[in-house]
Every structure is written in structure tokens, then in C-alpha cells.
Amino acid sequence: QQQVKQSPQSLIVQKGGIPIINCAYENTAFDYFPWYQQFPGKGPALLIAIRPDVSEKKEGRFTISFNKSAKQFSLHIMDSQPGDSATYFCAASRELPGGFKTIFGAGTRLFVKA
Amino acid sequence: NAGVTQTPKFQVLKTGQSMTLQCAQDMNHEYMSWYRQDPGMGLRLIHYSVGAGITDQGEVPNGYNVSRSTTEDFPLRLLSAAPSQTSVYFCASRRAGRRVYEQYFGPGTRLTVT
Numbered sequence A: 001q002q003q004v005k006q007s008p009q010s011l012i013v014q015k016g017g018i019p020i021i022n023c024a025y026e027n028t029a030f031d032y033f034p035w036y037q038q039f040p041g042k043g044p045a046l047l048i049a050i051r052p053d054v055s056e057k058k059e060g061r062f063t064i065s066f067n068k069s070a071k072q073f074s075l076h077i078m079d080s081q082p083g084d085s086a087t088y089f090c091a092a093s094r095e096l097p098g099g100f101k102t103i104f105g106a107g108t109r110l111f112v113k114a
Numbered sequence B: 001n002a003g004v005t006q007t008p009k010f011q012v013l014k015t016g017q018s019m020t021l022q023c024a025q026d027m028n029h030e031y032m033s034w035y036r037q038d039p040g041m042g043l044r045l046i047h048y049s050v051g052a053g054i055t056d057q058g059e060v061p062n063g064y065n066v067s068r069s070t071t072e073d074f075p076l077r078l079l080s081a082a083p084s085q086t087s088v089y090f091c092a093s094r095r096a097g098r099r100v101y102e103q104y105f106g107p108g109t110r111l112t113v114t
Helices: none
Strands: A004-007 A010-014 A020-025 A033-038 A045-050 A056-059 A062-067 A072-077 A086-096 A099-104 A108-113 B004-007 B010-013 B019-025 B031-038 B042-051 B054-057 B064-066 B076-078 B087-094 B109-113
Touching: A004 A086, A020 A086, A033 A062, A045 A056, A045 A062, A045 A072, A072 A086, A086 B042, A099 B042, B004 B087, B010 B019, B019 B031, B019 B087, B042 B064
Parallel strands: A010 A108, B010 B109
Antiparallel strands: A004 A020, A020 A072, A033 A045, A033 A086, A056 A062, A062 A072, A086 A099, A086 A108, B004 B019, B019 B076, B031 B042, B031 B087, B042 B054, B064 B076, B087 B109
16 A cells, blocks of 8 residues: 655644654655645645655745655745644645546644744 | 535434435536545545546545536445444545646535444
8 A cells, every 4th residue: 555654743833933744655656746734624725736856846935845765755834823723734646547646644733833 | 616515514324324425516627536534544535536427446435436427516425334434525626637636625524423
């Protein structure tokens, strides 16, 4: 069973801190590595995604760092705010003929203290 | 646009009962999917559809049936509910030709099987 291992399970930071969430994958045949943000009672929403031929991608306060040789990628949230408190999922995705495959990590619950 | 809608929001079933979880989208998306979310396991793909009349199995299809008679609707049927199917169920949709990770998720249905 292909897996995406995500850590930590939970994370508490002070406002303005830089939480870092890490993911590791096993199979190299993925096309994209997205991150989703989920607030309580809501469905996940796409936050940011990266291709495996790119080492870093920034969108606003969110940055993905990607290490292809180590099969690892991470999400950094700069200047974190209480409104960033949510559960974050990493994933690995690929298109297939007539379909697709997406494997999700187990999620990290982030709490940003005011 | 309402986006992706799911009904009901909550449901309690007894073991052996059947029910249908409804999912609808008004974005004219070709691709639709059903996921289940369990604590510590992220989201797992149950079934997906790449268009009306076309469905395929995902990672955890056993115990679930789907059909896709229209572009808008993608119901998920539990034929004989089991306690192991207690979970939060998310429907998602995506436009064909968009990146595999550009999915829009519904708000979820929380199902408890006793």
C-alpha cells in the first residue's frame, strides 16, 4: 500500500511563529504534491501544490519545500495567525489513463495561539 | 454557484440498514469522487467518476456502490451498513483538464453506524 507519512500529528505555535509540517512519500511516480487546509465542519480546500521538478514554491505566507532525493516535502507557514488554526493534509497525486490516484497524509492539527 | 453540496449533514444508522448519501455540484465538472475521512488516516478514495455513466473503484470500495446518471449528481449507496463504515464522507468534483489536485470538496456527511 503506497503511503504518505505526515508529521507531527498536532502542533501548537505562538502567533507570528513558523509552523513546519513534514511529509514523506514512498513511490516516485507522482505528478503533484498538494497541501489542503480543513477547518472544523468543512471539507478540505486546496492551499498550494508543487511539482516534483521544483524545489520550492511560495504563495503568500505558505511555502512548500520539496526534496526529491529524500522523497520529502514540507509546508511552512510564515507569520502564522490564529486564523491559520486548522488541520493540514499533504497528498501525492498523479493522473492515470481514465482516472487518477491521490494518497493523503493523516493530517496535522495546527493551533496558533493569539 | 452553490459548489458541491452534500446531504444529509449527519446520519445515524443501525447495522444492516441501507442508505444513500447525496452529492451534487453545479459547476459542470466532469470528475466526481467520494472519500472517507477517519481519525489518523487522512482521506481515502472510495469511488470516482470521470463522466456520466462512467465509474471506477478507488482505494476502499467494498461495501459501497455508486452510479452517475447525470453530470451533476453522484450518490453513494451503502447497501448494508456496518460499524466499520462510521466515518465522515466527502464528495469532491473537478473539471476535466484541470490539475488532478484541483478538487472542490463538499462540507461532508458524518455517518454513525451502531
